[in-house]
Amino acid sequence: MSVMKKQKSSYHHGNLSESLLDAVDDIATKFGLEAVTLRACAKLVGVSPSSAFRHYADKRALLTSFATRALHQLTDSMARAKTDAQENSGDEFSAVSLAYIEFALAKPAFFRAMWREETIYVNDENYEAAVKLLSSFMQAGFAATIDDVDPNSFSSQELLAWSSVHGLAHLFVEGPVGKGMDKAQQMEMARGMIKSLADSLSSVKTS
Amino acid sequence: MSVMKKQKSSYHHGNLSESLLDAVDDIATKFGLEAVTLRACAKLVGVSPSSAFRHYADKRALLTSFATRALHQLTDSMARAKTDAQENSGDEFSAVSLAYIEFALAKPAFFRAMWREETIYVNDENYEAAVKLLSSFMQAGFAATIDDVDPNSFSSQELLAWSSVHGLAHLFVEGPVGKGMDKAQQMEMARGMIKSLADSLSSVKTS
DNA sequence: ACTATTATGTGAACAGTGATAACATTTGTC
DNA sequence: GACAAATGTTATCACTGTTCACATAATAGT
Numbered sequence: 001m002s003v004m005k006k007q008k009s010s011y012h013h014g015n016l017s018e019s020l021l022d023a024v025d026d027i028a029t030k031f032g033l034e035a036v037t038l039r040a041c042a043k044l045v046g047v048s049p050s051s052a053f054r055h056y057a058d059k060r061a062l063l064t065s066f067a068t069r070a071l072h073q074l075t076d077s078m079a080r081a082k083t084d085a086q087e088n089s090g091d092e093f094s095a096v097s098l099a100y101i102e103f104a105l106a107k108p109a110f111f112r113a114m115w116r117e118e119t120i121y122v123n124d125e126n127y128e129a130a131v132k133l134l135s136s137f138m139q140a141g142f143a144a145t146i147d148d149v150d151p152n153s154f155s156s157q158e159l160l161a162w163s164s165v166h167g168l169a170h171l172f173v174e175g176p177v178g179k180g181m182d183k184a185q186q187m188e189m190a191r192g193m194i195k196s197l198a199d200s201l202s203s204v205k206t207s
Numbered sequence: 208m209s210v211m212k213k214q215k216s217s218y219h220h221g222n223l224s225e226s227l228l229d230a231v232d233d234i235a236t237k238f239g240l241e242a243v244t245l246r247a248c249a250k251l252v253g254v255s256p257s258s259a260f261r262h263y264a265d266k267r268a269l270l271t272s273f274a275t276r277a278l279h280q281l282t283d284s285m286a287r288a289k290t291d292a293q294e295n296s297g298d299e300f301s302a303v304s305l306a307y308i309e310f311a312l313a314k315p316a317f318f319r320a321m322w323r324e325e326t327i328y329v330n331d332e333n334y335e336a337a338v339k340l341l342s343s344f345m346q347a348g349f350a351a352t353i354d355d356v357d358p359n360s361f362s363s364q365e366l367l368a369w370s371s372v373h374g375l376a377h378l379f380v381e382g383p384v385g386k387g388m389d390k391a392q393q394m395e396m397a398r399g400m401i402k403s404l405a406d407s408l409s410s411v412k413t414s
Numbered sequence: 415a416c417t418a419t420t421a422t423g424t425g426a427a428c429a430g431t432g433a434t435a436a437c438a439t440t441t442g443t444c
Numbered sequence: 445g446a447c448a449a450a451t452g453t454t455a456t457c458a459c460t461g462t463t464c465a466c467a468t469a470a471t472a473g474t
Contacts, residue, residue, distance in 0.1 A: 112325070118241045131382075162374070166382075167373040
């Protein structure tokens, strides 16, 4: 749907830069990130291959935009989980962590695209802002200031929290963990790990 | 050195399959994993591009072998750290964990190559065996049986340990954590997180 | 309303990529 | 020494990202 080519003028597309991102989305979802090719995206949108360069300096810039969008999707999902937990008086930290892992399982190609230094421009300001916003949510359970989060000033506990949640997500997506399992089993595994994490963090806190 | 072309017969190379892995090593180290191209490897070894296909079914098979070798290098490094800790009566678990992260920082391209489902054959038996061996070392601090480690039967605490160490390594290599820091600072950060991890695990254990 | 300028899309090319197949050379075996 | 298997080469293929000259459309200035 979102990738449909505009029929109006049949020359100017009208919204190509965004539609190309949708095409990356489609192809990455269906055939994996390695299958994302500039020509395939252009064909899917119904446009000539070279037209992409009017909107993105190169393929890497396109993938950077896609990664940025994926980061925002993940952050939105975490934000939803957080407010849900607040309303239902659940554990915010667990809810946010589970959302992180659930996203990786649901959209593995997106998760891969987010963290790939060699294929995106990690110094792009939008990308950096998206990462910063995301990382702030992993500090949410620690009453940190949401604004102005510096990935280098994480406390040991906060770093442990992000690392473990991120690490499990990555081991699910790229590694051997939970390989033959279905999503429900994997999420059960994640719940177990997060429980251990939350228990240990609180026990450290109160000690 | 290790990539040098044999001058003896000048037709048959003698040890091409291994030398190609050395070439991947060299190029990945110097120019990153994305720069690893079949032709570049062949040229470095001093051989025609198509000769690689006598030893590897395709590029993905070559990268799988390389990933497997990298996994063994990491495992060796962890094993060394473990025996060192034993001899010096240090903390085995911390030593092994630090070796994991140190490897990722020293050889980021190798670490990337290890965990990339779309560019290697994750069901290759040698790769699977190497992963299994590696994962067993992350259970080392928990007095688990070293043999016959099943990545799906990790306890919550064991999973937390592997996930957090792996996650931090990955956030260092592909993510925003420790970006402007030098290796010493990054390792200090890692020590902090591992300390938090070890503390919390032991506090859970004894509670 | 008409034109000039800018924005956007096209077509044809380029070098570099993984891969294949027919051919060449060496090594090993009887 | 002949023959077969293993190993390396050459030529070629389709496909990739990218560029450049050109075509078309949208917009601004008068």
